[in-house]
Amino acid sequence: MHKLTYCLLAILLLSACKTVQDVALTQPILTxxxxxxxxxxxxxxxxxxxxxxxxxxxxxxxxxxxxxxxxxxxxxxxxxxxxxxxxxxxxxxxxxxxxKITPAQAGTISFGAEKLEIGKDFLCLKGGNLDTEAEVVFLERGTAEDFDKVEVAGKIVVVVAGLEGQDNPQQWFFAGADKLKIAKAKGAKGLIELYSSVQLPWNYLVNFLNQPQTIVDDSEVEAFPHIWVNASNVAAITQLKGGNGLTAQVKIDGIKEExxxxxxxxxxxxxxxxxxxxxxxxxxxxxxxxxxxxxxxxxxxxxxxxxxxxxxxxxxxxxxxxxxxxxxxxxxxxxxxxxxxxxxxxxxxxxxxxxxxxxxxxxxxxxxxxxxxxxxxxxxxxxxxxxxxxxxxxxxxxxxxxxxxxxxxxxxxxxxxxxxxxxxxxxxxxxxxxxxxxxxxxxxxxxxxxxxxxxxxxxxxxxxxxxxxxxxxxxxxxxxxxxxxxxxxxxxxxxxxxxxxx
Ligand SMILES: [Zn+2]
The missing domain is CATH 3.40.630.10 (Zn peptidases)
Incomplete structure (x- = not known):
């Protein structure tokens, strides 16, 4: 390489370095x-x-x-x-x-001379439309031990809502979910819980729950009914509690899914x-x-x-x-x-x-x-x-x-x-x-x-x-x-x- 080219190159390099330096000085790194x-x-x-x-x-x-x-x-x-x-x-x-689930528009639970109406006497918490008839069995609070005492396959299980010592309807929801699981696993046909609360009276509960619900889910709604019955109807409740051999017919209609x-x-x-x-x-x-x-x-x-x-x-x-x-x-x-x-x-x-x-x-x-x-x-x-x-x-x-x-x-x-x-x-x-x-x-x-x-x-x-x-x-x-x-x-x-x- 020619000597002059060397010099030129050196000058070029120097000035290039200077330019980079200048830029760095004038443009501080942005925070x-x-x-x-x-x-x-x-x-x-x-x-x-x-x-x-x-x-x-x-x-x-x-x-x-x-x-x-x-x-x-x-x-x-x-x-x-x-x-x-x-x-x-x-x-x-x-x-x-x-x-979106639209709640049941019609429904009855019939047994003996009693006929309970949806809304007034009972609410369907879970389950689809159905028309079924089965023997009723009463299991007190419906704990796991209660379920072990009696054969429930093919029967409608009746229990008192909540567990011993729980007075809050919100706790009853969770307790109910557990009971529902056992009832299903044991081949029952449905779960009815007897509801009575001073904290959340029946008509409030109906207003709260009996409206369309949007949930994350793409599964099919199971027909298995989970029902809360208003326990204020003493004659009916006495029958449900005592009713060995009692048969009940449950009809639910108008539940819609979108x-x-x-x-x-x-x-x-x-x-x-x-x-x-x-x-x-x-x-x-x-x-x-x-x-x-x-x-x-x-x-x-x-x-x-x-x-x-x-x-x-x-x-x-x-x-x-x-x-x-x-x-x-x-x-x-x-x-x-x-x-x-x-x-x-x-x-x-x-x-x-x-x-x-x-x-x-x-x-x-x-x-x-x-x-x-x-x-x-x-x-x-x-x-x-x-x-x-x-x-x-x-x-x-x-x-x-x-x-x-x-x-x-x-x-x-x-x-x-x-x-x-x-x-x-x-x-x-x-x-x-x-x-x-x-x-x-x-x-x-x-x-x-x-x-x-x-x-x-x-x-x-x-x-x-x-x-x-x-x-x-x-x-x-x-x-x-x-x-x-x-x-x-x-x-x-x-x-x-x-x-x-x-
Ligand atoms: Zn927001």
């Missing part, structure tokens, strides 16, 4: 806070919320065509951001099998760290609400659910947009649940059928909202229960908010939202919520009301709130520290079992 601000802005948030909580969404009831449209919007948003589908959910949808199509929306972003990317964090929110209902004083019947939970859905969307563009060390899974308002159905289904096994999921950062009455804070239900507390506090402080623990513990919010389905499995799972100091009028004015509409939200506050959430997501996704449950927590042991911790 997680900077990266948060790069994507989370007020107009994007507004656009999402105004769409999801619009009247056209008809309150996003589960199930409804509008809920599926909202789900499609979330899925295509993930697509647009470059969030990838998880294997097995190639279109970002996880079908959640649900069915299979529903609803979906969780799921997507993921792979982490950047060769080791930590095998750890996943779930960012989740439910996107359903309660649909159309009773009109308010303005005559509005659409329950828009802007706070509950378009806001939560959009916090997760904001995290998805940000993490797809600037991934964290850990991998991220974004999940939007269906059927929360029907009893946390979508999250329960997801927790039992996770896209990525839960032992690989180190944290679930859920977002759900009833409303707010304090724009100086974010309320994190479960803030003080996991190792992520300082990270969440740091994120909120950075955007001018105070991170506060649940201000209304009497509401039992931790165990009333989707996060609990993960907590029960052992995954540390708090819920990020709009700031509230108590469940006061400012909250109840909007909570599950037609007035919970996009134009009633404070978007200056929301921008801080969304940035705090996304920044916290980044800190949790990148931290070298532990985000596990604090020792002694209600779900600490479940967590140790899930992750095989010592």
């Amino acid at each position: 997680d806070k900077d990266l948060t601000k790069k994507t989370v802005d007020v107009n994007t948030i507004k656009g999402h919320i105004y769409y999801l909580a619009s009247d056209e969404m008809a309150g996003r009831d589960t199930p409804s065509p509008e809920l599926n449209i909202a789900g499609r919007y979330l899925a295509t948003s993930l697509m647009r951001y470059g969030v990838k589908p998880v294997e097995g959910f190639d279109d970002y949808f996880q079908q959640v099998p649900m069915k 299979i529903l199509k609803t979906y969780n929306v799921v997507g993921m972003v792979e982490g950047t760290d060769p080791v930590l990317k095998d750890e996943y964090i779930i960012y989740s929110a439910h996107y359903d609400h309660v649909g159309i209902g009773r009109a308010d004083e303005r005559g509005d019947t659409i329950y828009n659910g802007a706070r509950d939970n378009a806001v939560g859905s959009v916090t997760v969307l904001s995290a998805a947009e940000n993490l797809a563009k600037y991934p964290t060390k850990r991998s991220a899974i974004f999940v939007f649940f269906t059927g929360e308002e029907k009893g946390l159905l979508g999250s329960a289904y997801y927790a039992n059928h996770p896209a990525i096994p839960l032992e690989k999921v180190v944290y679930c950062f859920n977002s759900d909202n009833g409303g707010y009455n304090d724009t100086s804070r974010a309320s994190i239900i479960g803030l003080t229960r996991t190792g992520a507390q300082p990270l969440i506090e740091q994120a909120c402080t950075a955007f001018g908010l105070k991170a506060m623990e649940d201000a209304a513990p009497e509401q039992g919010l931790f165990d009333r939202s989707d996060n609990v389905n993960f907590a029960k499995k052992g995954v540390p799972a708090p819920t990020f919520s709009l700031g509230f100091t108590s469940f006061d009028e400012e909250i109840t004015k909007y909570y599950h009301q037609p007035g919970d509409e996009p134009q009633t939200l404070d978007y200056v506050y929301l921008t801080k709130f969304f940035r705090s959430y996304v920044y916290a997501c980044r800190l949790i996704g990148n931290t070298d520290g532990s985000v596990f449950w604090n020792e002694g927590d209600k779900y600490y042991e479940a967590g140790k079992a899930l992750y095989n911790k010592e």
